[in-house]
Amino acid sequence: MAESDRNRGSGKAIVAEHLFKVFNTTKGILRRTKTQVVAVKDVSFEVDYGELFGVVGPNGAGKTTTIKMLTTMLIPTSGKATVLGYDCEKDVTRVRERIGIVLGGERGLYTRVSAVDNLNYFADLYGVPANIRDKRVKELLDFMGLTDRARDRVETYSKGMRQRLHLARGLINDPDIIFLDEPTVGLDPEISIETRRMIKELIEKGKTILLTTHYMFEADELCKRVAVIRNGEIVALDSPSGLKKYVRDTSVVEVVGYGITEKEVARFKEIQDVVSVSADLGEDKQVLKLQTPKGSEIIGEVQQILKNSRIYDIKIKEPTLEDAYLRLIES
């Protein structure tokens, strides 16, 4: 990247300044009623060159809308977004030329044609010169381990192969900044690990990455800083270790048992000293995580509430980024 790029604007790779996005929707045929949905409220942050910045939050929190404003696909209702010093509303082509986008999920590829056809096509759409295109497509296929299947139709690919092809497509213009929107969503653990390894390699190559994810361990492992977004607003922005400070005063009581229902979960939420409750109510076993400043002192109360259930194990743990996230989201 040229030094002039780094000095343009604020000298930051990405700047979001008081971004708002409001969607208008209409309902009904004869009596049409208009409603407004505020998807993003006053979101501000800056991302340094070479940084891997995370945005985490539950579904519908505004992560994807924020990414789409930063990638020029949406115009903010108010506020300003700049990427590489270029205005995302006005300097659309300049921004698009320099960024790569990988949206999660299985869509986003032409499945009836081959990986090579997909990559060649997007290379042309990004204005990659013909003499560079073939070399880059080959390099990307090698990097993603797709060379052997490069001429096969994408519809015959596994989920992991498609995800790797997504990443290759997002890198076809050798972007300075890469936006990764939930790149590991729906992938099995092995492929997720592989995807995270590739993301680390991109950072080592000097790329700037903005990553949205549902998975806190992923944000913890990869990101230098993380913004937690809830109902369209940033409720915390810090390094993963800084975010864990939000729950430094608490411990996590993890209960594994059988016969635990929503009713018991609701009772735990009513306990004053329990700051957050998360529950995975599986069929074979249920796992509860209670954040509390009382630590082991609460075990008696836990056993009382679960007297009609079978308790397999109770552990007191140090809080993780996920616990910090849950506390921020639920507070």
Next chain:
Amino acid sequence: MSMPDPFRVVYSAFRMAMLHWMADPQWVIPNIIAPFVFTTVALTLFKDATGPFGLYAVLGGGMMGMWGNTIYSSGFAIEFERWQGTLEEVIAAPSKLIHVITGRAVSNALFGLTNMIAILVIAVGGFRVSLGITDPLMFAVSLLLTLLSVSALGLIFASAFILSRSAQVLTNGLETPLYIVSGSMFPIALLPFWIHPAAYILGPTWGVDAIRLATSADYVSQSFWAGMSPGMAIFLDLTVMVLITLAYVAIATVLFKLVERRARVTGSMVQA
């Protein structure tokens, strides 16, 4: 990074669309089987008809099928990207969306030709209908230019799809009036006088005239350029059509710019 070359983008989108046509044999149904059935029925019903039957029933039917395919598919190009789940990736690229859709529209137009060819083969080969094309070269040129004109019209429809998925109602609703107004099935002279201005601003109207002139030199007396030589009449038809087509392209370019910005405000092209 250089700016995407518009011609390269158009070609690449054209190639991608062709690859999809090849990969999906469903096109055989609207482009070969349906015209085969309809032409067979029409030619069986009117086998004893006299007069310029070939000009109107066979060529008209062929053109209808061909244009229907082209207008529908061109307008539907945005929706195709939505179905594939690639619309966001395409609009996020620095190339202009209109260049991508133009490539697809031209590809659809070429595939639309199969419709016409199927009908001609059935009529001439199966039913021994004599079309007596007097100027095969001008027939081919007129046909291709008309297809490009229809593709340009399709671009205008495509811009509506950027704003709403409901734009399908627009293309479906306008398809039949377009056949009638452009004089594909019967002469414009038979239409009420007040419809004539609408016919004149449609590029395909002039294309139809040129195609008929290339098919039959006698048709010149019924054409827009009665009294001129068939060669000059075809030239004038094609000139007017090219000018109208350029106007369509200019209108589509402005519309794309306007609706793309509008879509970035409303979010109609993305899943937020």
